[in-house]
Amino acid sequence: MKRFQWREAETAEEATNSTPTTVADLMVTGSRSNQRGSTRAPHATVIKAGGIDLLDLLKDNLIAPSELVNIRSISSLNQISYAKRQGLILGPLVTLAAIAEHKLIQKQYTALAEACSHIATPNIRNAATLGGNLLQRPRCWYFRSNDFHCLRKGGPECFAIPGDNKYHAIFDNEHCAIVHPSTAAIALVALGATIELTSAKGRREMPLENFFIGPNQDIERENTLAAGELITAIKIPDVETRSAHVKLGEKDSFDWSVGDCAVSLLMANGLCKKASIVLGAAAPTPWRAKKAEAFLVGKPITMDTAKEAATLALHGAKPLAHNAYKIPILQAATRRALLQAGSVS
Ligand SMILES: Cc1cc2nc3c(=O)[nH]c(=O)nc-3n(C[C@H](O)[C@H](O)[C@H](O)COP(=O)(O)OP(=O)(O)OC[C@H]3O[C@@H](n4cnc5c(N)ncnc54)[C@H](O)[C@@H]3O)c2cc1C
Ligand code: SF4
Structure with a gap:
C-alpha cells in the first residue's frame, strides 16, 4: 500500500470542497498511466466511509x-428519519x-432489512455504510487482480467472457459480465428508492434505478456519480x-x-x-x-403464479460457459421472495 494523507471532514461541505475523485476515475487513470495496476495520481482525493471496500482496493x-x-x-449524514407521506430517509x-x-x-x-441482515458478517455490517455499499466496486476476479488490464479498468479486453465466468452475469453480459455487487441496491430498487447527490455546484436527485x-x-x-459528488x-x-x-449463495455468511x-x-x-421484482447477482x-x-x-400470489412469475423472470437470460446454474437458483429466489411477501398479512 502506498502512503497517503488523511483528512477528517466534519461537514458535507468540507468533504465536497476537497473535490474528491471517484474511485472509478482513479482506477482508469492509474491503470492507463502504467498500462497495468495503479499509480499515484497527483492530488487525487478519495472519500472514505466505512472503508471496507476502499481498503481492499x-x-x-x-x-x-x-x-x-x-x-x-x-x-x-448518519440519520434515519421517517414520517407519513415523506417516507423513509436514510x-x-x-x-x-x-x-x-x-x-x-x-x-x-x-x-x-432482510437484504442488509444477510450482507457479509456482523462485524462488516457494523462498519459498512449504506452509501459505501451502493458504490463498492465489482467483485469480478479479473477486475480485482492487478495482473489483468481489463475493459472496466480502461484496458483492451474482457477476460471473464472467454474465461472463468462462474459468478458472472446472465443478462446484459455481451461486453462486460460483472454482476452488481450491492445487495442493498437490489432491495432499494424494488422499493422505488431515490438517491440524493450533493456537490459544491448543488444537488440532484434521481430514481436509484437510473443512477x-x-x-x-x-x-x-x-x-x-461525478467527481466532487457525495451521496x-x-x-x-x-x-x-x-x-x-431472498439471498442464495454458497455460504450463509461472509460471501456475496x-x-x-x-x-x-x-x-x-x-x-x-x-x-416490483429485482434480481441480484444476475x-x-x-x-x-x-x-x-x-x-x-x-392475480393472487399462489404457488402456481409465483412459479410462473419466476420462470418469466429468467426469460431472455443468456448464460456464459460456466454460469447456467444461476437460472434455477434465481428462479428459486424469485419464487420464495414472492411467496414470502405474498403471505404477509
Ligand atoms: C467477506 C465480505 C463479504 C461481503 N458480502 C457482501 C454481500 O453479500 N453484499 C454486499 O452488498 N456487500 C458485501 N460485501 C461488501 C461490503 O458490504 C462493502 O464493501 C461495504 O458495504 C462498503 O461500505 P463502506 O462504508 O465500507 O464503503 P467504503 O469502502 O468506505 O467506500 C466504498 C466506495 O464508496 C465511496 N463512498 C462511500 N460513501 C460515500 C458517499 N457518501 N458519497 C460518495 N462516495 C462515497 C468511497 O469513495 C468508495 O469508492 C462484503 C464484503 C466482504 C469483505
Ligand atoms: S467482466 Fe470482463 S471487463 Fe468486466 S470487470 Fe470482469 S474482466 Fe473486466
Whole structure:
C-alpha cells in the first residue's frame, strides 16, 4: 500500500470542497498511466466511509490516492428519519447493521432489512455504510487482480467472457459480465428508492434505478456519480407494499450471493395491483424482471403464479460457459421472495 494523507471532514461541505475523485476515475487513470495496476495520481482525493471496500482496493494496489477524506464522523449524514407521506430517509453513513436492526424498517421496508441482515458478517455490517455499499466496486476476479488490464479498468479486453465466468452475469453480459455487487441496491430498487447527490455546484436527485448504469452506457463505471459528488441521502416513499428479499449463495455468511431477489407487492382484495421484482447477482445493474411484474398484476400470489412469475423472470437470460446454474437458483429466489411477501398479512 502506498502512503497517503488523511483528512477528517466534519461537514458535507468540507468533504465536497476537497473535490474528491471517484474511485472509478482513479482506477482508469492509474491503470492507463502504467498500462497495468495503479499509480499515484497527483492530488487525487478519495472519500472514505466505512472503508471496507476502499481498503481492499488500496491493499491490492488497485488505487493509490494521495489523500483520503474520512466522512465517518459527519453526524448529519448518519440519520434515519421517517414520517407519513415523506417516507423513509436514510443518511449514507447509516450502517448496514443499523438498517437490519431497525424495527420500522423491518416491518414496513422488510426487503431492505432482510437484504442488509444477510450482507457479509456482523462485524462488516457494523462498519459498512449504506452509501459505501451502493458504490463498492465489482467483485469480478479479473477486475480485482492487478495482473489483468481489463475493459472496466480502461484496458483492451474482457477476460471473464472467454474465461472463468462462474459468478458472472446472465443478462446484459455481451461486453462486460460483472454482476452488481450491492445487495442493498437490489432491495432499494424494488422499493422505488431515490438517491440524493450533493456537490459544491448543488444537488440532484434521481430514481436509484437510473443512477446505476450498464456496460453499454459506460463500461468503466457502475453509476453516474461525478467527481466532487457525495451521496447525501437515500429516500424511500411511504409504501403500502409488502416486500421480501431472498439471498442464495454458497455460504450463509461472509460471501456475496450467487443469486438473490427482492420483491415489493401492492395487494388489494387478495390480488396483486403492482409488483416490483429485482434480481441480484444476475446483471451489471439491479435487474428488473418486467415480464414477471406484468404477469402478476390482477392475480393472487399462489404457488402456481409465483412459479410462473419466476420462470418469466429468467426469460431472455443468456448464460456464459460456466454460469447456467444461476437460472434455477434465481428462479428459486424469485419464487420464495414472492411467496414470502405474498403471505404477509
Ligand atoms: C467477506 C465480505 C463479504 C461481503 N458480502 C457482501 C454481500 O453479500 N453484499 C454486499 O452488498 N456487500 C458485501 N460485501 C461488501 C461490503 O458490504 C462493502 O464493501 C461495504 O458495504 C462498503 O461500505 P463502506 O462504508 O465500507 O464503503 P467504503 O469502502 O468506505 O467506500 C466504498 C466506495 O464508496 C465511496 N463512498 C462511500 N460513501 C460515500 C458517499 N457518501 N458519497 C460518495 N462516495 C462515497 C468511497 O469513495 C468508495 O469508492 C462484503 C464484503 C466482504 C469483505
Ligand atoms: S467482466 Fe468486466 S470487470 Fe470482469 S474482466 Fe470482463 S471487463 Fe473486466
